[in-house]
Amino acid sequence: MNTHSQRSFDDGSPLLAHAIRQLRELDSSSNVALTCEPSVEGVVSSVGLTYLARLPPSRVRLVRETGCQARLGEVIVQGLNPSWDETVVLARRVLVGFEQKQNREAVRRLVLACASDDPRMPETVHRFMRAGFSRSTLLVEDPADEVCHALNALAxxxxxxxxxxxxxxxxxxxxxxxxxxxxxxxxxxxxxxxxYFVQRLGNERFLIVDPLHHIATFYTPKQKRFGTVKLDQSGIDKLVARSDLADNEASIQALWQCFYERVGLPGRDASQRGYDLRTHWMPQRFWSELTELAVNVHEKTAPGVTRCRRITS
Incomplete structure (x- = not known):
């Protein structure tokens, strides 16, 4: 990032100017653990903040804001709020500069890596971006590079x-x-x-809930794109507990289960060959939400639907 970019951010945003000044006023002998939200905006804006504060990479470490543990000699500093407009603008500027220095593929992998739940993700992205800005060669074309290898693994x-x-x-x-x-x-x-689901279900209203990350995405045909909301635990619990199915939904789920059982091959239980293939290609952690494998679907049959039986000879 050049001097002009630094001056424009310093002069145009009191919030950013305060964050930059806070970092610059730290004792030069102190190392910094800069906390950030594990998102593209949170991590990339924190990388931009270290440049604007002129912090050398040897003095700063990016950490997730939850579960932050300082090392000896480190001072914990809170990063920028990703909901601020200034944070989004800064993150966008940093990504544009990184793409110009590297290429679009490097940005694509970086964005993917920022979605990782690995606690080392913020620092891995930080080191990758620092290396990318300092090199004249393409970092993604150097798989032997340790920094590149770590980010590629996350991506x-x-x-x-x-x-x-x-x-x-x-x-x-x-x-x-x-x-x-x-x-x-x-x-x-x-x-x-x-x-992907907008393209497949573009004429339908739909909602997808992720309880682990406390977010939900929603779409209606009137929207140009989907929306994403952050929810607290009570909001997530209410959505997950919804049971107001359409009148014929239980019958459709039972029919789908029957179809799945009839086209399946025998010998797929836990004691037989084939079960390991199923668990490899269809991980068990997803089974509770799969209509064809969910316990609540297996144990009940919708009214008016005859329970199917496997025909064996």
Whole structure:
């Protein structure tokens, strides 16, 4: 980031100017543990803040704001609030500068990595961006680089979780005519993947709830894009506990379960070969939300639907 960018941010935003001054006034012998929300805006804006405060990478470490533990000789400083407009503007400016210095693929992997639940993620992204800004060569084309390798590992894990979400989200028709799903990913991939469901269900209203990350995304055909909201525990509990299904939804779920059982191959229980393949390609942590495998669906049959039986010879 150049001097002009530093001056424009210092002069134009009292909030940023205060944060920058707070960091600059620290004793030069102190190391800094800069806390940030584990999101693109939170992490990238914190990286920009370290540049604006002229902190060398050897003196600063980015940490998640929850579960922060300072090391000996470190001073904990709170990062920028990602809901501030100034924070979003700063993050966008930093990403644009990083793409100009590196390339779009580097930014894509960086954005994926920021969705990781790994507690080391903020510092991994920080080191990756610092290295990218300081190099004239493309960092993503150097897989032997330790910093690049660490970020790529996070990006791959998040990308795999995005694929799991595309495969294993199951919607239920609710009484109000909308569709709803509950999904528990091991990364904050809901905002990165909902666009896929907008393309598939563009004429429908739907809601996807992620209880692990306390967020939900929603879409209506009148919207140009989906919306994402952060919820407290009580709000999440109310959504997950919804039972106002459409009148024929239980019958449709029972029919889907029958179809799944009839097209399946025998020998897939826990004591037989094939069960390990199922658990590999369809991880057990998703089974409770899968219509075809959920216990509550297996134990009941909707009114008017005959329970199917496997025909064996």
């Amino acid at each position: 791959r894990q998040v990308d795999n979780e995005r694929e799991h979400m595309r495969q294993f989200v199951r919607f239920s028709r609710m009484a109000d005519g909308s569709f709803m799903s509950v999904f528990r990913p091991n990364a904050n991939v809901l905002p990165l993947t909902t666009g």
